[in-house]
Amino acid sequence: MPSVTIDDYRSIIDDAVAVNMNMLRVWGGGVYADDAFYDLCDEKGLLVWQDFMFAGAMVPGDSDFVENVSREVIDQVQRLRHHPSIALWCGNNEIDEAWHNWGWQAQYKYTSAVQDELWGNYKKLFHHIIPGILAQYDSSRFYWPSSPSIGWGRKESLLQGDSHYWGIWWGKEPFENYNSKVGRFMSEYGFQALPAIATIEKFTDAQDRRLESKGPNRFSQMMNAHQKHPTGFETIDEYLKRDYKVPKDFNSYVYVSQLLQRDGIATAIEAHRRAKPYCMGTLYWQLNDCWPVTSWSSRDYYGNWKALHFEIKKLFQPVIVSIQEEGDLCKVTVVSDLPKAINGRLQLTILKFIGDSIWDFSKEVQLSGNSGTPVYEFSPETLIGKSNTNEIFLHARLVAENAVLAYSNYFFEKPKDLSLPSTTISCKINYLHDQSTMQDYPFVYTVECSSAMFAKDVFLDVDLTSYKLSDNFFDLLPNEKKMLYLYSQKQDDQNLIHVKATSLIDCY
Structure with missing residues (x-):
């Protein structure tokens, strides 16, 4: 059966x-x-x-x-x-x-x-x-x-x-x-x-969740038994070292993978x-x-x-902002799957990780329905000048009718070369209502996250038995609040729910 x-x-x-x-x-x-x-x-x-x-x-x-x-x-x-x-x-x-x-x-x-x-x-x-x-x-x-x-x-x-x-x-x-x-x-x-740590814990003991510093068998016998590609871990490891620093421990490796x-x-x-x-x-x-x-x-x-x-x-949302490097230029393209035309404003900002803005630009854009439209291009070398490219990023957003339709962050260096700051991430939880559209998770909370400095790829881990988040593994902009939703199977006192926030800098 x-x-x-x-x-x-x-x-x-x-x-x-x-x-x-x-x-x-x-x-x-x-x-x-x-x-x-x-x-x-x-x-x-x-x-x-x-x-x-x-x-x-x-x-x-x-x-x-x-x-x-x-x-x-x-x-x-x-x-x-x-x-x-x-x-x-x-x-x-x-x-x-x-x-x-x-x-x-x-x-x-x-x-x-x-x-x-x-x-x-x-x-x-x-x-x-x-x-x-x-x-x-x-x-x-x-x-x-x-x-x-x-x-x-x-x-x-x-x-x-x-x-x-x-x-x-x-x-x-x-x-x-x-x-x-x-x-x-x-x-x-x-x-x-790799799957989530919560999943790995279901088929391993603590001693199985280890990571050897080097060698062909970095993972335990149990982890290898749950990897059926002949060179799976070796391939992940090779790609990881191209773009990221080597994570400090097993849990960090799972996250970075x-x-x-x-x-x-x-x-x-x-x-x-x-x-x-x-x-x-x-x-x-x-x-x-x-x-x-x-x-x-x-x-x-x-x-x-x-x-x-x-x-x-x-x-996969109907409208996206995509930034691609082509030679010496960065090109910004807006793709829309909507059947109708859009009039909006493209906003570009280059920020330091510590929070300072060093360049702002905006322009009105007209987008045809069901199309991909190049809307802007620039030379990073000309624009940034002497700025340290490992300490800054480009934030792009498309705004229409006072709403952000799409956004994207672009980094001028690989993650392993970024000089990310250590920062404290604040998470505040408030109970919202018990009318979730997800029948298995009827209780809804808001989670408000903020940080004084840029936090890359923030991962939230909540101490509830069963829950879903509307977003995770997200970038948190300096001094900008991000609101997301927590869906739970049961109602708990909001003051007793604890959220652990991890970002990329914490993995090294």
Whole structure:
């Protein structure tokens, strides 16, 4: 019997909707979801990219297999076709890519005759049988034989169809390569991070939560057992050392690994959205886990949000401000998914971490609906002059009708090179009401955070058994109050709720 309950589906889908997602992919290497999943997607307005359950392996072509698969496809199409959430049917995940790019022919020493037979079986199933069934049972929906349509090692993959890009992670390319590796629909890319400490504590003892200073086995045997990528921790470690200082302890490493994942995927998503209308879709790998593990997910097995999931809420909102370095220039682009035009004001400020403003600029901007618009560019060297670039940052915001539609912070150096100040973060909690829109977390509190100096990537840990925060892993500007919401399963005295605030400077 499946262990996934309706409440599990509801929790996952609510967490997707909460961060502005509008599509989920049911992956061909997993299982067909329960009816409840599709009912909830219908209700919540989420589209579903639905794979048939084939991934990463060639298929037989005998009559028994073909008959079995045909019955499976008919059954699933008849079961799901009435759901408005089903956006498209996809034949398989990465079989076409694997055949053309993974070297199976040489690895398994296939003869020409065997190769012809295997490829013929593939073409028969995914280019004739399945689309033939769909033409009969659900002709109104689009069918895509294989994702990606062309493998990421070939330049054509970025010119047509959908793309999986794994030069980052598998190829260990720098995150910056996401800016140029943009296809028409980016249907898979990703980066790993460790799950929340609360999740790790469920499958480890205290002695398992240690970090060796160096060497190939930095993590305990138990942690390695919950990492199934052959070079997973080594890859995380290599990327981490490129951009961050080495964290001081295990908990700090978990936190920084999540920042690293967030940074990489944020770079990708902003590049995809800036490329509008050339690129009109982006699905990162992956939303959830099927067990407690270090993985590419943004939401771990127990439903704890990683830093990436909080960032997705900002990255997938209808309007974003994106700042990209191109050569000697910084370019500011505003991307809007709104159908109507926007008149707003772009506000740019360069601040010292200690709080002083050294440059302010604003301009009126007119943005067309459903577009990406470059609105400003500048030369940091010309603008900043003799300022220490490791002590300052650029804050950008778009204001319309007296409301901040979008904001972004840009740093002129990598995190490991920033001269961040030690600062005290104040958090004040007040009970608001018991009318939360989240049925499992009915009690709502406000949390007001402030700091005299800049605090980077503030992480709040609340001493409640079960709760959710509207934001976390956020930058706190000098002397600027940030208000967020705390949702709890039970009502507690606000004076007895304690919040521990950690920022990046505390991890070294």
